[in-house]
Amino acid sequence: MAKVLHVDVEALTGRPWQYAPNGMTLVDDLDSIRRVLVRYTALTGGAAAIDDPLPPEALHSRAADIHTQYQAANYTRVIRELPELLVAADRVQISGNGNREHLLGYVSVYVVGAKLLTKLGSADLAAVAADRAAMTAGALDSLAAQGMAIYQVVCALLRSDRTEEAETLAVTMAERLTPHVRSDEPSLLSITGALWLISAVIAGRNTDRTQAWRRLDQADALAALLGTDANHAWTAFGPTNVAIHRVSVAAELGDPTEALAAAAAVDVDRLPPGLHSRRAQVHLDLAWAQSQRKRDAEATLHLLEAERAAPESIRYNVMARETLREMLGRQRKKPTRTLTDLAARAGALE
Numbered sequence: 001m002a003k004v005l006h007v008d009v010e011a012l013t014g015r016p017w018q019y020a021p022n023g024m025t026l027v028d029d030l031d032s033i034r035r036v037l038v039r040y041t042a043l044t045g046g047a048a049a050i051d052d053p054l055p056p057e058a059l060h061s062r063a064a065d066i067h068t069q070y071q072a073a074n075y076t077r078v079i080r081e082l083p084e085l086l087v088a089a090d091r092v093q094i095s096g097n098g099n100r101e102h103l104l105g106y107v108s109v110y111v112v113g114a115k116l117l118t119k120l121g122s123a124d125l126a127a128v129a130a131d132r133a134a135m136t137a138g139a140l141d142s143l144a145a146q147g148m149a150i151y152q153v154v155c156a157l158l159r160s161d162r163t164e165e166a167e168t169l170a171v172t173m174a175e176r177l178t179p180h181v182r183s184d185e186p187s188l189l190s191i192t193g194a195l196w197l198i199s200a201v202i203a204g205r206n207t208d209r210t211q212a213w214r215r216l217d218q219a220d221a222l223a224a225l226l227g228t229d230a231n232h233a234w235t236a237f238g239p240t241n242v243a244i245h246r247v248s249v250a251a252e253l254g255d256p257t258e259a260l261a262a263a264a265a266v267d268v269d270r271l272p273p274g275l276h277s278r279r280a281q282v283h284l285d286l287a288w289a290q291s292q293r294k295r296d297a298e299a300t301l302h303l304l305e306a307e308r309a310a311p312e313s314i315r316y317n318v319m320a321r322e323t324l325r326e327m328l329g330r331q332r333k334k335p336t337r338t339l340t341d342l343a344a345r346a347g348a349l350e
Contacts, residue, residue: 030079037129063085066082067112067234071276075119082112086110110136111234114133114156121159127157131153150170157169166202186226190226200215200245201252204253212249229270238270277310280307284303284319288323290302303323314342314345321347324343324348
């Protein structure tokens, strides 16, 4: 409301405002990632310049593995392994003679780095990682790499609450790529579809229902052209992911009834193996929807299902923690052990 009215939150609440405890995820282990990102070894050289860069196939292989771990919601492992992989990618820039495959590997590494940092709420580091991916992709003759990098810039802008810039960038890039989409280029098709999906989520956040559904329909048409649920370019794009985003957009619009209705068309068993975070997202959105209807038992069950699909998804999701706090706050009697234990695991309790 404050954003729409162009006033400070304090003007509406009458008191100082700040995020609730754990309203944003802070992870001490991100310090090791930060240290790598602020060294700027491509300009300063240093220890990373001693070794030759990994062969392109090795860099791609390691990037693929960490993408897989991220999509499985194994965030702790990604946090642990990402700094070394970023150093390996930086050696490509330091060497000055990276070929096209080397540079594509660099983009892939920094894209997954931006994904993790956005997920964990570190907007400043996410912006740095996404920008490096975008700048390198811009020098390559690969629309897929450019689209993949821009998608992460959009996500970083959203994490910084720069919704207008994120929407403009997402729609502009989606419109640029759409004329080049072909069924025999599934990666570019999937990335374009992902851009339409994120732009639909932004429209929902802006309560622009017309644009949200129009953009979902654009993505739906591309999913039909793809013809299957897949994971090209680590997008998880396909008909099922479009259906999942219909639930998310309804949640962004603040419409729990529509979110629950849209969920009837979702069959997460159609998703490719390993996409645990996508499976969990449906249950996170439905937990919110049920909590809005004050059906806390059903909301708790959805949160438990999300945790079962991807245990770390609960702890690193702001909406999940705030939903838990809301339910705990309105318990007239002592909260159930199931609810309090779940809240403790999610980091929603001090």
